[in-house]
Amino acid sequence: MTAAPQASLFTPAPQVPQVPETADAVLEGLDPEQREVATALSGPVCVLAGAGTGKTRALTHRIAYGVRTGRFKPSTVLAVTFTNRAAGEMRGRLRQLGAQGVQARTFHSAALRQLQFFWPRAVGGDLPRLVERKVQLVAEAAAHCGIRLDRSELRDVTGEIEWAKVTRTVPADYAAAAAKADRRPPRDPAEIDRIYRRYEEFKRERVLIDFEDVLLLTVGILQDHPEVAVQVRSQYQHFVVDEYQDVSPLQQRLLDLWLGERDDLCVVGDASQTIYSFTGATPDHLLNFRVRHPEAKVVKLxxxxxxxxxxxxxxxxxxxxxxxxxxxxxLELVAQRPKGPRPLSTEYADEPAEAEGTARRVKELVASGVPAGQIAVLFRTNGQSSLYEQALADAQVPYQLRGAERFFERAEVREALTGLRAAARFGGNDSRHDDTAGLPSQVRAVLSGRNWSPVPPAGSGAVRDRWESLAALVRLAEDLSAARPAAALGDLVAELDERAAAQHAPTVEGVTLASLHAAKGLEWDAVFLVGLTEGMLPITYAKTDEQIEEERRLLYVGITRARVHLSLSWALSRTPGGWGGRRPSRFIETLRSGATAAPLGSSAGVPGATGGRPDTKAGEDSGQDGFRTAPRRRAPARCRVCGRTLTEAGEMKLMRCETCPSDMDEGVYRRLRDWRETRAHQLGQPDYCVFTDKTLVAIAEAVPESETDLARIPGVGARKFRAYGTDVLAICAGEDRAVAQDEGGARAERNSSEK
Known part of the structure; x- marks a missing residue:
């Protein structure tokens, strides 16, 4: 493989586009529908814009065309969107089009500016100070009510208060409103009611306001002071709202007050990208636009x-x-780009294999010339990131985590590591932790002291994220115990410290790891959608039809982030050797069966992947659309000798009971053991880092004759398959496999094991 091309330090900066010389020049390069938007200068206008259809281009050219033709005065235009990044991008484009002076802001930024200006006149005195850390004040309110919240519950209760305020729900109505909206509060609604009340009281006593108050107070001043409303409406006469499907009831009320009786409004949105209902966003305002404005012009992009x-x-x-x-x-999208590669679907035996397989394909793309910064791995919850952080670190692929802390920087993980270190120091002398129990059991005992339970919480948000993070530590303990049955807590702590050190390397431009929610509004050349199983997407707590459909829209957002390369994957088990009873997401099933779907290729023959075989005949195990048909359920692992269901990881690796007779080829086993010892010595690693004893026994019992046979043996992951597969197959075939003894040979082996 060749290294990815590096950008030169002396590459000239890109040329700044020339400002169009005339108003008509602003319209050049627009497609017919975008031009229709740009020339519709009288409201109301509703633009239904699908993903990737150039909605920001259409909006900014509409504003610029209005300014350049003299229809709009720049200072009378207010364009509002939902993020500072989007507002900044809009301002930059407007400058390039010769429309300086237009206000492009978020709802909160525009409201705060007005509130600061009008507060002394409308209310008197100085504007109350903005709360710097809302969570801290919520914590005080909870403590005053005698309610103890852990860190995760605190974040979620704060989110509930924010939701209540943007939906204009007062404390007394919270419980009924939450039930009506099918919310799953992190605590009893009556408790959240009490905390919410006390939080508001604290703010009044301390003369504080929060960000939701900025909108509420601006609405209050505009409603109660007609002279202020008149002045605002004389200032702003033309309104543009981006991402209109994400408007909350409170933001819509503010927009109505800005408009007054006028209708010079242009809104842009896509109901199929509504994924923030948990924050109070609703597509109803977009879908009802023609009801409220029967004369509105509607343009579809x-x-x-x-x-x-x-x-x-x-x-x-x-x-x-x-x-x-x-x-x-x-909206039925119509592709404008040339044809590209088929989206791939891959089914893996377990989550570590999925992470390794993803990291391997990422590395291949980088080597082929796709910049690491143009690749993203997207998942449903932040708790899924740790496996991919580790897999990319192992593959020496730089990455950056978007919208969440790195795994080992999360508060719950740091606290858990502190507890594990303490338990490791106490060892068998600590009565709280049974040193004779297996490593996973000891870890569960430590985490249970921090209110962790093997059963996931029913709700969503920070509580679920915290649970997923700690569950990942349990899975790491299970993996280590399977590889090293004698491993103790001290070994696990050392392993975690080593992983943390590797993942704390300075952040550089690299592959983006992000949740699907954090990916909204972004795009990459290559996108990997991972963990697509029932219970994860749709998430377990999505019960109603409406909630399930929002999960579908979330996957739609993920798919439409990809420009060229798209990969969808899922794992049948959490851990190696575990029961593969998971099912791929129901949305994958609909993509399989749809006659209009573009063909999806399966990753047949990939080590760790269970779907497809190199010798599969044409049309076998695949639907007409090319999407490989994966098994709905996998039977539990059974002993190949006596047929008993296997539950222990070691037995699953052998595919037989420990007490059942072995048909191991002793000669193959001895040669494998000698080869392993030499390899481990060259790499400066313990023998088990090459292959565990049980994996060697499993290989010697199976005596694989092909790459496919070897890849199916539990314990032979993708990385080890690449590093050692050729040697192992040669030994099984009876060849004397020479092992290079010089330093160069060891270095080559080490490099191979890292790929």
Whole structure:
């Protein structure tokens, strides 16, 4: 493989686009629908814009065309969106189009500016100080109520208070409103009611306001002081709202007050990208726009300039199975780019194999010339990131985590490590932890002292993220115990410290790891959608039809982030050797069966992947659309000698009971053991780092004749398959496999094991 091309330090900076000389020049390069938006200068206008269709381009050219033709004065235009990044991008584009002076802000930024200006006149005195750390004040309110919240519950209760405020729900109505919205509060609604009340009282006593108050107070001043409303409306006469499907009831009320009786409004949105209902966002305002404004001009943007036809077809097919009101207004995207590679689907035996396989493919893409910064690995919850952080670190691929702390920097992980170190120091003298129990049991005992339970919580949010992070520590203990049955807590702590050190390397431009929610509004050349199993996507706590459809939209957002390369994957088991009873996401099933889907290729023959075989005949195990048909359920592992169900990791690796007779080839086993000893010595590692004893026994019992046979043996992961597969197959075939003794040979082996 060749290294990815590096950008030169002396590459000239990209040329700043020339400002169009005339108003008509602003319209050059727009497609017919974008031009229709840009020239519709009188409201109301509703733009239904699919993913990748150039909505920001259409919006900014509309504003610039209005300014350049003299229809808009720059200072009278207010464009609002939802993130500072989007607002900054809009301002930059408007400057390039010769429309300086237009206000492009978030709802909160625009409201705060008005509140600061009008507060002395409308209320008197100085504007109350903004709360710097809302969570801290919520914690005080909870403590005053005699309610103890852990760190995760605190974040979630704070989120509930924010949701209540943006939906204009007062404390007394919280419980009823939460039930009506099918929310799953982290604590009893009556407790959240009490905390919410006390939080508001603390703010009044201390003359503080929070970000939700900025909107509420601006609404209050505009409602109660007509002279202020008149002045605001004389200042701003033309309004543009981006991402209109994410508007909350409170933001809509503020927008109505800004407008007054006028209708010079242009909104842009896509109901199929509504994924923030948990924050109070609702697509109802977008879907009801024609009801409120019967004379509105509606323009649909469906030409997708971002993704290849293969990616676009897959996205369209996903929404073709959608239900509900948003689905009735879905947009059928039309790809504009040349054809690209087929999206791939891969089924793995377990999560570590999925992470390793993903890291390997990422490295291959980088080697082929795709910049690491143009690759993303997207998952449903932040708790899934640790495996991919480790797999990319092992593969020496730089990465950056977006929208969440790195795994070993999370508060719950740091606290757990402190507890594990303490337990390791006490050892068998600590009565709280039975030193004779297995390592996973000891870890569970330590974590249970920190309110962790093997059963996941029913709710979502920070509580679930905390549980997933600690569950990942248990899985690491299980993996270590399977590889080293005699491993103790001290060994686990050393392993975790080593992993933490590797993942604390300085952040550089690299592969993006992000949740699907954090990926909204972004795009990459290559996207890996991982962990696509029932219970994860849709998430377990999505019960109602409406919640399930939002999970579908979340996957749609993930698919439409990809420009060229798209990969979907899932694992049948959490841990190596575990019962493979998981099912791929129901959304994968609909993509399999859809006649309009673009073909998806399966990763047949990939070590660690269970779907497809190198000798599969054409059409076998695949649907007509090319999406390989994975088994709905996998039977539990059974002993190949007596047929008993296997539950222990070591027995699953051998595929037989420990007490059942072995048919191991002693000669193959001896040669494998001698070879392992030499390899481990060259690499400066313990023998088990090459292969564990049980894996050697399993190989000697199976005596694999092909790469496929070897890849199926538990304990032979993708990395070890690449590093040692040729040698192992040669030994099984009876060849005397020479092992290089010089330093160069050891270095070559070490490099191979890292790939």
């Amino acid at each position: 469906v030409r997708d300039y971002r993704s290849t036809p293969q990616v676009v077809h897959l996205a369209n097919n996903l929404l073709a199975h959608a239900r509900g009101r948003a689905a009735e207004h879905r």
